[in-house]
Amino acid sequence: MEPIRRGDTIGVGSLHGLAWIGGRCLMTVTRVDIIDRSVEKAHIWINDLAEDLGTDNKHYAYRVLRAFLHALRDHLSVDEAAALGAQLPIFVRGVFYEGWNPSRTPVHARDLDGFLRRIAVEARLAGETEASFAAAAANRVLDRHISAGEAQSVLNALPPHLRELLRENAAANQ
Secondary structure, three states: OOOOOOOOEOOOOOOOOEEEEOOEEEEEOOOOHHHHHHHHHHHHHHHHHHHHHOOOOHHHHHHHHHHHHHHHHOOOOHHHHHHHHHOOOHHHHHHHHOOOOHHHOOOOOOOHHHHHHHHHHHHOOOOHHHHHHHHHHHHHHHHHHOOHHHHHHHHHHOOHHHHHHHHHHHHHHO
């Protein structure tokens, strides 16, 4: 008997692990638990952030998370960014590393406004005030999902003006 390949046409029926439509084999549907868990964890992060932001708009929460992670990552050394990335769920880690050029980090924003402006532009926010609120919410979510030691390590690695912003938010969260 010849093996069935993707795209082969067969009679009515189904085979375990294959998706069939109109007698045509489309793909395997075997699930990989680690991917399912990572998708679930990514949804948890986004839902947590949406709740902290006071919105039901998950796309907005995703844009904020993405912009905050990128701005934060670019202010960390390569080693510190890698240590933080190791604690993130697979899909959140992918967002964290998206578009990263390690040879250009750490970036040192001249002031807090530059950091907030970056978040505002990337997340398509109204301005720095909304970005400040969004950064505080994203930082609270990050703190809840990584170890206390890594959160402190990230804080210590940041320039003083960013450390102060995030430290104030962390203290308000306790």
